[in-house]
Amino acid sequence: MMVPTDADPRIPVTILTGFLGAGKTTLLNRILRENHGLRIAVIENEFGEAGIDNDLLLDSGEEQIVEMNNGCICCTVRQDLVRILNDLGERRRANTLTFDRVVIETTGLADPAPVAQTFFIDDDISQGYRLDAVITLVDARHGHAQLDEHHEAQEQVAFADRILVSKTDLVDDAARLSLEARLRRMNARAPMRPVDFGRTPMADLLDVRGFDLDTILELEPGFLSEDDHAHDEAIRSFVYRATQPFDQSALEDFLAGVAQNYGPRLFRYKGVLNVAGIGSRIVLQGVHMLMSTDLGRAWSADEPRGSTVVFIGRDLPEAEIRAGLDGCLART
Protein backbone atom coordinates (compact mmCIF):
# COMPACT_ATOMS: atom_id res chain seq x y z
CA MET A 1 0.00 0.00 0.00
CA MET A 2 1.20 3.50 -0.71
CA VAL A 3 1.05 5.91 2.14
CA PRO A 4 1.98 9.56 2.14
CA THR A 5 4.76 10.55 4.49
CA ASP A 6 5.70 13.97 5.71
CA ALA A 7 9.38 13.33 5.42
CA ASP A 8 10.75 14.92 2.27
CA PRO A 9 14.32 13.65 2.07
CA ARG A 10 15.49 16.61 0.04
CA ILE A 11 17.68 19.31 1.53
CA PRO A 12 15.78 22.58 2.05
CA VAL A 13 17.22 25.68 0.42
CA THR A 14 16.58 29.35 1.15
CA ILE A 15 17.41 32.04 -1.38
CA LEU A 16 18.34 35.30 0.32
CA THR A 17 18.05 38.37 -1.88
CA GLY A 18 18.14 42.06 -1.18
CA PHE A 19 19.80 45.22 -2.22
CA LEU A 20 23.10 46.58 -1.03
CA GLY A 21 23.02 47.69 2.57
CA ALA A 22 19.85 45.81 3.42
CA GLY A 23 21.75 43.64 5.88
CA LYS A 24 22.28 40.33 4.14
CA THR A 25 25.86 40.01 5.37
CA THR A 26 24.87 40.72 8.96
CA LEU A 27 22.22 38.08 8.72
CA LEU A 28 24.60 35.55 7.15
CA ASN A 29 27.13 36.14 9.89
CA ARG A 30 24.51 35.21 12.41
CA ILE A 31 23.56 32.10 10.46
CA LEU A 32 27.20 31.02 10.38
CA ARG A 33 28.25 32.02 13.87
CA GLU A 34 25.25 31.67 16.09
CA ASN A 35 24.64 28.54 18.07
CA HIS A 36 21.20 27.78 16.63
CA GLY A 37 21.62 24.04 16.49
CA LEU A 38 21.48 23.84 12.71
CA ARG A 39 24.25 23.14 10.22
CA ILE A 40 23.59 25.57 7.41
CA ALA A 41 25.79 25.67 4.33
CA VAL A 42 25.96 29.18 2.90
CA ILE A 43 26.68 29.77 -0.78
CA GLU A 44 27.75 33.22 -1.86
CA ASN A 45 28.50 34.46 -5.33
CA GLU A 46 31.39 36.44 -4.14
CA PHE A 47 32.78 36.61 -0.66
CA GLY A 48 31.79 39.81 1.01
CA GLU A 49 33.60 41.46 3.87
CA ALA A 50 32.42 38.87 6.31
CA GLY A 51 35.92 37.50 6.72
CA ILE A 52 34.63 34.33 8.26
CA ASP A 53 36.68 31.19 8.22
CA ASN A 54 34.05 28.51 8.10
CA ASP A 55 33.90 25.26 6.17
CA LEU A 56 30.21 25.84 5.61
CA LEU A 57 30.79 29.10 3.73
CA LEU A 58 31.25 28.44 0.03
CA ASP A 59 31.91 30.58 -2.98
CA SER A 60 30.11 29.59 -6.15
CA GLY A 61 32.35 31.82 -8.22
CA GLU A 62 30.96 34.06 -10.90
CA GLU A 63 27.35 33.81 -11.95
CA GLN A 64 26.99 31.51 -14.92
CA ILE A 65 23.61 31.89 -16.50
CA VAL A 66 22.84 29.06 -18.89
CA GLU A 67 19.83 28.79 -21.15
CA MET A 68 18.34 25.34 -21.34
CA ASN A 69 15.71 24.15 -23.81
CA ASN A 70 16.73 26.25 -26.80
CA GLY A 71 17.09 29.54 -25.06
CA CYS A 72 13.59 29.62 -23.62
CA ILE A 73 13.68 32.56 -21.21
CA CYS A 74 12.09 30.73 -18.30
CA CYS A 75 14.51 27.84 -18.62
CA THR A 76 17.66 29.74 -17.71
CA VAL A 77 19.49 28.23 -14.78
CA ARG A 78 22.55 29.17 -12.77
CA GLN A 79 25.18 26.66 -13.79
CA ASP A 80 27.52 27.87 -11.04
CA LEU A 81 24.88 26.81 -8.51
CA VAL A 82 24.24 23.47 -10.21
CA ARG A 83 27.94 22.71 -9.96
CA ILE A 84 28.36 23.71 -6.33
CA LEU A 85 25.10 22.09 -5.17
CA ASN A 86 26.06 18.81 -6.85
CA ASP A 87 29.48 19.05 -5.24
CA LEU A 88 27.91 19.72 -1.82
CA GLY A 89 25.58 16.75 -2.28
CA GLU A 90 28.52 14.47 -3.03
CA ARG A 91 30.44 15.65 0.02
CA ARG A 92 27.36 15.13 2.16
CA ARG A 93 26.90 11.58 0.89
CA ALA A 94 30.58 10.86 1.48
CA ASN A 95 30.22 12.24 5.03
CA THR A 96 33.02 14.72 4.51
CA LEU A 97 30.67 17.64 5.16
CA THR A 98 27.59 17.71 7.37
CA PHE A 99 24.75 20.17 6.83
CA ASP A 100 20.95 20.14 7.04
CA ARG A 101 20.13 23.20 4.98
CA VAL A 102 21.50 25.54 2.38
CA VAL A 103 21.21 29.32 2.19
CA ILE A 104 22.13 30.97 -1.10
CA GLU A 105 23.00 34.63 -0.96
CA THR A 106 22.62 36.40 -4.26
CA THR A 107 24.40 39.61 -5.10
CA GLY A 108 22.30 42.75 -4.87
CA LEU A 109 22.05 42.95 -8.64
CA ALA A 110 21.15 39.33 -9.30
CA ASP A 111 17.96 38.35 -11.06
CA PRO A 112 16.26 35.89 -8.70
CA ALA A 113 14.48 33.96 -11.50
CA PRO A 114 17.41 31.82 -12.75
CA VAL A 115 18.37 31.05 -9.14
CA ALA A 116 14.86 29.79 -8.36
CA GLN A 117 14.48 28.04 -11.72
CA THR A 118 17.63 26.04 -11.09
CA PHE A 119 15.64 24.06 -8.52
CA PHE A 120 12.82 23.30 -10.94
CA ILE A 121 14.64 22.61 -14.18
CA ASP A 122 17.75 20.65 -13.37
CA ASP A 123 16.85 17.01 -12.65
CA ASP A 124 19.70 16.28 -10.24
CA ILE A 125 19.07 19.45 -8.26
CA SER A 126 15.29 19.01 -8.09
CA GLN A 127 15.76 15.50 -6.77
CA GLY A 128 18.30 16.42 -4.12
CA TYR A 129 17.11 19.85 -3.00
CA ARG A 130 13.80 21.51 -2.17
CA LEU A 131 13.54 25.25 -2.65
CA ASP A 132 11.92 26.44 0.56
CA ALA A 133 11.56 30.13 -0.10
CA VAL A 134 12.89 33.32 -1.59
CA ILE A 135 13.45 35.82 1.22
CA THR A 136 14.00 39.43 0.31
CA LEU A 137 15.55 42.01 2.58
CA VAL A 138 14.55 45.62 2.06
CA ASP A 139 16.29 48.57 3.68
CA ALA A 140 13.63 50.85 5.22
CA ARG A 141 15.73 53.96 4.69
CA HIS A 142 16.88 53.40 1.11
CA GLY A 143 14.13 51.05 -0.09
CA HIS A 144 12.10 53.63 -2.02
CA ALA A 145 15.13 54.98 -3.85
CA GLN A 146 16.44 51.52 -4.68
CA LEU A 147 13.05 50.46 -6.02
CA ASP A 148 12.92 53.63 -8.12
CA GLU A 149 16.36 53.12 -9.57
CA HIS A 150 16.82 49.40 -10.06
CA HIS A 151 14.46 46.97 -11.71
CA GLU A 152 16.41 44.16 -10.02
CA ALA A 153 15.26 45.47 -6.63
CA GLN A 154 11.66 45.37 -7.85
CA GLU A 155 12.04 41.84 -9.15
CA GLN A 156 13.49 40.68 -5.85
CA VAL A 157 10.37 42.00 -4.11
CA ALA A 158 8.10 40.40 -6.72
CA PHE A 159 9.75 37.02 -6.26
CA ALA A 160 9.70 37.01 -2.48
CA ASP A 161 7.87 34.50 -0.34
CA ARG A 162 8.72 36.62 2.67
CA ILE A 163 9.83 40.24 2.87
CA LEU A 164 11.97 41.42 5.76
CA VAL A 165 12.24 45.16 6.24
CA SER A 166 15.44 46.20 7.97
CA LYS A 167 16.55 49.39 9.68
CA THR A 168 13.01 50.49 10.51
CA ASP A 169 14.43 52.34 13.53
CA LEU A 170 16.10 54.80 11.15
CA VAL A 171 12.83 56.07 9.63
CA ASP A 172 9.63 57.55 10.99
CA ASP A 173 6.29 55.74 10.90
CA ALA A 174 5.01 57.59 7.84
CA ALA A 175 8.07 56.60 5.79
CA ARG A 176 7.87 53.00 6.96
CA LEU A 177 4.15 52.74 6.19
CA SER A 178 4.57 54.25 2.75
CA LEU A 179 7.32 51.75 1.91
CA GLU A 180 5.28 48.85 3.25
CA ALA A 181 2.24 49.92 1.21
CA ARG A 182 4.40 50.06 -1.89
CA LEU A 183 5.87 46.60 -1.24
CA ARG A 184 2.39 45.24 -0.64
CA ARG A 185 1.14 46.49 -3.99
CA MET A 186 4.06 44.81 -5.71
CA ASN A 187 3.65 41.55 -3.87
CA ALA A 188 0.28 40.74 -2.35
CA ARG A 189 1.21 37.34 -1.03
CA ALA A 190 4.51 37.55 0.83
CA PRO A 191 4.16 38.17 4.56
CA MET A 192 6.14 41.25 5.50
CA ARG A 193 7.75 42.06 8.79
CA PRO A 194 10.31 44.37 10.26
CA VAL A 195 13.55 42.71 11.33
CA ASP A 196 16.13 43.49 13.87
CA PHE A 197 19.22 41.55 12.96
CA GLY A 198 20.31 41.13 16.47
CA ARG A 199 17.17 39.24 17.32
CA THR A 200 15.33 37.96 14.25
CA PRO A 201 14.28 34.43 15.10
CA MET A 202 15.65 31.82 12.74
CA ALA A 203 12.07 30.64 12.29
CA ASP A 204 11.46 33.74 10.17
CA LEU A 205 14.02 32.46 7.73
CA LEU A 206 13.56 28.72 7.68
CA ASP A 207 10.70 26.42 6.75
CA VAL A 208 8.69 29.12 5.05
CA ARG A 209 7.50 26.59 2.46
CA GLY A 210 6.89 29.25 -0.11
CA PHE A 211 6.86 26.79 -3.00
CA ASP A 212 4.91 24.14 -1.18
CA LEU A 213 1.59 23.55 -2.83
CA ASP A 214 0.08 22.62 0.51
CA THR A 215 0.70 26.07 1.92
CA ILE A 216 -2.54 27.91 2.23
CA LEU A 217 -2.67 31.03 0.15
CA GLU A 218 -2.85 33.77 2.70
CA LEU A 219 -3.16 37.21 1.30
CA GLU A 220 -2.08 40.03 3.49
CA PRO A 221 -5.00 42.03 4.82
CA GLY A 222 -5.29 45.53 3.49
CA PHE A 223 -4.00 44.65 0.05
CA LEU A 224 -7.17 45.70 -1.72
CA SER A 225 -7.87 48.78 0.37
CA GLU A 226 -4.89 50.68 -0.85
CA ASP A 227 -5.04 54.40 -1.48
CA ASP A 228 -1.41 55.41 -1.76
CA HIS A 229 -0.74 55.67 -5.47
CA ALA A 230 2.34 57.85 -5.27
CA HIS A 231 4.38 55.22 -7.08
CA ASP A 232 2.79 53.82 -10.18
CA GLU A 233 4.67 50.56 -10.31
CA ALA A 234 5.34 48.53 -13.42
CA ILE A 235 5.69 45.52 -11.19
CA ARG A 236 2.61 44.82 -9.18
CA SER A 237 0.23 42.10 -8.15
CA PHE A 238 -3.47 41.50 -8.44
CA VAL A 239 -5.81 38.96 -7.01
CA TYR A 240 -8.53 37.19 -8.96
CA ARG A 241 -11.45 35.66 -7.13
CA ALA A 242 -14.49 33.71 -8.33
CA THR A 243 -17.15 31.64 -6.64
CA GLN A 244 -18.36 29.83 -9.76
CA PRO A 245 -16.30 26.76 -10.66
CA PHE A 246 -13.92 26.72 -13.62
CA ASP A 247 -14.39 24.52 -16.65
CA GLN A 248 -11.13 22.58 -16.65
CA SER A 249 -10.41 22.40 -20.33
CA ALA A 250 -11.22 26.08 -20.90
CA LEU A 251 -8.91 26.97 -18.02
CA GLU A 252 -6.11 24.78 -19.40
CA ASP A 253 -6.30 26.57 -22.73
CA PHE A 254 -6.46 30.01 -21.17
CA LEU A 255 -3.54 29.44 -18.78
CA ALA A 256 -1.51 28.04 -21.68
CA GLY A 257 -2.10 31.32 -23.51
CA VAL A 258 -1.20 33.38 -20.44
CA ALA A 259 2.06 31.47 -19.99
CA GLN A 260 2.91 31.77 -23.67
CA ASN A 261 2.06 35.46 -24.04
CA TYR A 262 2.98 36.86 -20.65
CA GLY A 263 5.29 34.21 -19.16
CA PRO A 264 8.44 36.34 -19.31
CA ARG A 265 6.63 39.15 -17.42
CA LEU A 266 4.88 36.87 -14.97
CA PHE A 267 7.19 36.35 -12.00
CA ARG A 268 5.12 34.35 -9.57
CA TYR A 269 1.53 33.15 -9.44
CA LYS A 270 -0.18 30.99 -6.93
CA GLY A 271 -3.73 30.01 -6.25
CA VAL A 272 -6.47 27.71 -5.17
CA LEU A 273 -8.89 26.66 -7.87
CA ASN A 274 -12.47 25.48 -7.69
CA VAL A 275 -12.89 23.23 -10.73
CA ALA A 276 -16.25 21.79 -11.83
CA GLY A 277 -16.63 18.11 -11.05
CA ILE A 278 -13.69 17.93 -8.63
CA GLY A 279 -14.45 17.57 -4.95
CA SER A 280 -11.13 19.01 -3.76
CA ARG A 281 -9.21 22.19 -4.25
CA ILE A 282 -6.70 22.27 -7.06
CA VAL A 283 -3.60 24.18 -6.03
CA LEU A 284 -1.65 26.05 -8.70
CA GLN A 285 1.70 27.73 -8.72
CA GLY A 286 4.05 29.08 -11.29
CA VAL A 287 7.31 30.88 -11.97
CA HIS A 288 7.34 32.50 -15.43
CA MET A 289 6.19 29.75 -17.85
CA LEU A 290 6.92 26.96 -15.38
CA MET A 291 3.76 25.74 -13.75
CA SER A 292 2.46 22.93 -11.61
CA THR A 293 -0.88 21.89 -10.20
CA ASP A 294 -1.93 19.29 -7.70
CA LEU A 295 -4.92 18.14 -5.72
CA GLY A 296 -5.35 20.00 -2.44
CA ARG A 297 -7.68 19.62 0.51
CA ALA A 298 -11.24 18.41 -0.12
CA TRP A 299 -14.05 20.95 0.00
CA SER A 300 -16.20 20.22 2.98
CA ALA A 301 -19.96 20.23 2.58
CA ASP A 302 -20.54 23.32 4.68
CA GLU A 303 -17.94 25.66 3.24
CA PRO A 304 -18.36 27.99 0.28
CA ARG A 305 -16.26 26.93 -2.70
CA GLY A 306 -14.26 29.50 -4.58
CA SER A 307 -11.08 30.25 -6.46
CA THR A 308 -8.38 32.74 -5.51
CA VAL A 309 -5.30 33.35 -7.63
CA VAL A 310 -2.62 35.98 -7.13
CA PHE A 311 -0.55 37.11 -10.09
CA ILE A 312 2.69 39.06 -9.71
CA GLY A 313 4.34 40.49 -12.77
CA ARG A 314 5.50 43.43 -14.83
CA ASP A 315 2.97 45.33 -16.95
CA LEU A 316 0.44 42.53 -16.80
CA PRO A 317 -2.82 43.19 -18.67
CA GLU A 318 -4.95 42.77 -15.57
CA ALA A 319 -8.32 43.47 -17.22
CA GLU A 320 -7.60 41.02 -20.02
CA ILE A 321 -6.52 38.26 -17.64
CA ARG A 322 -9.55 38.82 -15.42
CA ALA A 323 -11.93 38.72 -18.38
CA GLY A 324 -10.22 35.61 -19.73
CA LEU A 325 -10.56 33.81 -16.42
CA ASP A 326 -14.20 34.87 -16.17
CA GLY A 327 -14.67 33.29 -19.59
CA CYS A 328 -13.39 29.96 -18.24
CA LEU A 329 -16.08 29.72 -15.57
CA ALA A 330 -18.41 26.79 -16.13
CA ARG A 331 -21.85 27.65 -17.41
CA THR A 332 -24.48 26.46 -15.00
Place this chain on the structure above:
Amino acid sequence: MSSHSRLLDAALPCEGQADVVFAEPWEATAFALIVELSRAGYFTWPEWVECFSREVALATEIEARGEPPPSYYEQWLAAAEKIVEEKGLASIDQLRAKKLGIAAAGAAHVLKGAIRKPLTVA
Protein backbone atom coordinates in the same frame (compact mmCIF):
# COMPACT_ATOMS: atom_id res chain seq x y z
CA MET B 1 20.06 12.66 -17.79
CA SER B 2 16.36 13.41 -17.90
CA SER B 3 13.99 11.72 -15.49
CA HIS B 4 12.09 9.82 -18.15
CA SER B 5 15.21 8.28 -19.64
CA ARG B 6 16.33 7.31 -16.15
CA LEU B 7 13.00 5.66 -15.56
CA LEU B 8 13.20 3.94 -18.90
CA ASP B 9 16.70 2.61 -18.24
CA ALA B 10 15.41 1.10 -15.04
CA ALA B 11 12.35 -0.39 -16.69
CA LEU B 12 13.67 -1.84 -19.91
CA PRO B 13 14.80 -5.46 -19.61
CA CYS B 14 18.21 -4.71 -21.04
CA GLU B 15 19.73 -2.94 -23.95
CA GLY B 16 19.31 -4.67 -27.27
CA GLN B 17 16.41 -6.80 -26.16
CA ALA B 18 14.03 -3.94 -26.40
CA ASP B 19 12.27 -3.64 -29.71
CA VAL B 20 10.18 -0.79 -28.35
CA VAL B 21 10.08 2.37 -30.41
CA PHE B 22 8.78 5.63 -29.02
CA ALA B 23 7.65 8.55 -31.10
CA GLU B 24 7.48 10.95 -28.15
CA PRO B 25 9.18 11.08 -24.75
CA TRP B 26 5.84 10.78 -22.92
CA GLU B 27 5.29 7.40 -24.57
CA ALA B 28 8.49 6.10 -23.04
CA THR B 29 7.47 7.50 -19.67
CA ALA B 30 4.03 5.86 -19.85
CA PHE B 31 5.60 2.57 -20.88
CA ALA B 32 8.24 2.64 -18.16
CA LEU B 33 5.75 3.64 -15.47
CA ILE B 34 3.57 0.61 -16.13
CA VAL B 35 6.53 -1.78 -16.22
CA GLU B 36 7.87 -0.34 -12.96
CA LEU B 37 4.52 -0.33 -11.14
CA SER B 38 3.94 -3.92 -12.16
CA ARG B 39 7.43 -4.89 -11.03
CA ALA B 40 6.84 -3.15 -7.72
CA GLY B 41 3.79 -5.36 -7.24
CA TYR B 42 0.95 -2.88 -7.58
CA PHE B 43 -0.65 -5.14 -10.20
CA THR B 44 0.30 -8.28 -12.03
CA TRP B 45 1.28 -8.28 -15.68
CA PRO B 46 -1.81 -10.34 -16.65
CA GLU B 47 -3.97 -7.71 -14.91
CA TRP B 48 -2.30 -5.05 -17.02
CA VAL B 49 -2.73 -7.07 -20.18
CA GLU B 50 -6.42 -7.45 -19.47
CA CYS B 51 -6.84 -3.73 -18.78
CA PHE B 52 -4.87 -2.75 -21.88
CA SER B 53 -6.83 -5.25 -24.01
CA ARG B 54 -10.05 -3.45 -23.14
CA GLU B 55 -8.60 -0.21 -24.54
CA VAL B 56 -7.36 -2.00 -27.65
CA ALA B 57 -10.86 -3.43 -28.15
CA LEU B 58 -12.34 0.07 -27.79
CA ALA B 59 -9.89 1.41 -30.36
CA THR B 60 -10.77 -1.42 -32.74
CA GLU B 61 -14.46 -0.52 -32.43
CA ILE B 62 -13.69 3.12 -33.18
CA GLU B 63 -11.72 2.10 -36.24
CA ALA B 64 -14.54 -0.21 -37.35
CA ARG B 65 -16.88 2.80 -37.31
CA GLY B 66 -14.54 4.50 -39.75
CA GLU B 67 -13.24 7.02 -37.20
CA PRO B 68 -9.57 7.65 -36.48
CA PRO B 69 -8.58 5.42 -33.55
CA PRO B 70 -6.26 6.53 -30.75
CA SER B 71 -2.60 5.66 -31.28
CA TYR B 72 -1.01 2.65 -29.58
CA TYR B 73 0.40 4.75 -26.72
CA GLU B 74 -2.78 6.79 -26.37
CA GLN B 75 -4.48 3.45 -25.74
CA TRP B 76 -1.65 2.54 -23.35
CA LEU B 77 -2.10 5.83 -21.48
CA ALA B 78 -5.89 5.46 -21.24
CA ALA B 79 -5.40 1.96 -19.80
CA ALA B 80 -2.70 3.27 -17.42
CA GLU B 81 -5.09 5.91 -16.07
CA LYS B 82 -7.69 3.25 -15.47
CA ILE B 83 -5.43 0.74 -13.74
CA VAL B 84 -3.90 3.30 -11.37
CA GLU B 85 -7.41 4.32 -10.37
CA GLU B 86 -8.65 0.72 -10.05
CA LYS B 87 -5.69 -0.14 -7.85
CA GLY B 88 -6.16 2.94 -5.69
CA LEU B 89 -2.78 4.45 -6.64
CA ALA B 90 -4.30 7.72 -7.81
CA SER B 91 -7.83 9.03 -8.05
CA ILE B 92 -9.34 10.49 -11.20
CA ASP B 93 -9.42 13.83 -9.34
CA GLN B 94 -5.67 13.58 -8.71
CA LEU B 95 -5.00 12.81 -12.35
CA ARG B 96 -7.19 15.72 -13.44
CA ALA B 97 -5.49 18.06 -10.98
CA LYS B 98 -2.04 17.11 -12.31
CA LYS B 99 -3.20 17.31 -15.89
CA LEU B 100 -4.35 20.92 -15.55
CA GLY B 101 -0.84 22.28 -15.04
CA ILE B 102 0.77 19.96 -17.56
CA ALA B 103 -1.79 20.84 -20.21
CA ALA B 104 -1.39 24.55 -19.53
CA ALA B 105 2.40 24.69 -19.24
CA GLY B 106 3.42 21.89 -21.60
CA ALA B 107 5.47 18.91 -20.48
CA ALA B 108 8.77 20.79 -20.77
CA HIS B 109 7.58 23.51 -18.39
CA VAL B 110 6.32 21.56 -15.44
CA LEU B 111 7.88 22.75 -12.19
CA LYS B 112 9.98 19.76 -11.23
CA GLY B 113 10.28 18.83 -7.64
CA ALA B 114 7.13 20.66 -6.65
CA ILE B 115 5.81 17.45 -5.21
CA ARG B 116 3.64 17.73 -2.16
CA LYS B 117 4.36 14.58 -0.27
CA PRO B 118 6.45 11.70 -1.48
CA LEU B 119 4.78 8.32 -1.63
CA THR B 120 6.47 5.44 0.05
CA VAL B 121 5.67 1.79 0.01
CA ALA B 122 4.45 0.46 3.33
